[in-house]
Amino acid sequence: MKIALANDHAGYALKEEVRELLQNEGHEVLDFGTYDEEACDLPDFIYPASLAVAEGKAERGIFIDGVGYGSAMIANKIYGVSAAVCQDTFCAELARSHSNTNVLCIGGKIIGSALALEIVKVWMNTEFLGDIEKYKRRVDKVNDIAEKHLKKI
Numbered sequence: 001m002k003i004a005l006a007n008d009h010a011g012y013a014l015k016e017e018v019r020e021l022l023q024n025e026g027h028e029v030l031d032f033g034t035y036d037e038e039a040c041d042l043p044d045f046i047y048p049a050s051l052a053v054a055e056g057k058a059e060r061g062i063f064i065d066g067v068g069y070g071s072a073m074i075a076n077k078i079y080g081v082s083a084a085v086c087q088d089t090f091c092a093e094l095a096r097s098h099s100n101t102n103v104l105c106i107g108g109k110i111i112g113s114a115l116a117l118e119i120v121k122v123w124m125n126t127e128f129l130g131d132i133e134k135y136k137r138r139v140d141k142v143n144d145i146a147e148k149h150l151k152k153i
């Protein structure tokens with residue numbers, strides 16, 4: 001799969017580990033930066049990476065900052081992006097199987113890298129249970145809200 005990675009200074013170290021994991025598992029990584037730990041502004045990196053997911057240049061995105069929610073706030077403003085913050089593998093599994101997210105947000109300051117890499121593996125390898133009517137119906141309702149309130153790109 002082609003994966004967009006993006007991060008701020010607080011997510012840089014973990015992003016490097018996530019990139020290595022993804023490449024070792026055969027994925028192609030599009031790295032939108034930032035590329036070091038110098039303080040920066042999260043939207044400058046998450047916005048272009050979110051656009052890449054929305055425009056189909058990447059199938060999914062993994063965004064990493066200090067605690068995760070800032071990345072999710074930005075990503076979820078973009079039509080076609082559905083982002084969840086996950087701090088454990090159960091959340092990561094449901095973020096795919098129930099909610100069909102295409103962006104995973106994690107916080108480099110709040111979970112260790114061993115857990116973060118497990119979260120990435122579970123999220124990457126879990127399919128959406130779209131053949132179960134209640135999950136499809138709920139995701140369709142979320143998408144209907146986006147149709148009404150987010151600008152299509």
Ligand SMILES: O=C(CO)[C@H](O)[C@H](O)COP(=O)(O)O
Binds near residue numbers: 008042065068069070
């Ligand atoms: O977690 C974050 C957003 O969700 C950011 O990484 C955090 O706000 C950065 O803060 P600072 O500039 O003080 O390092």
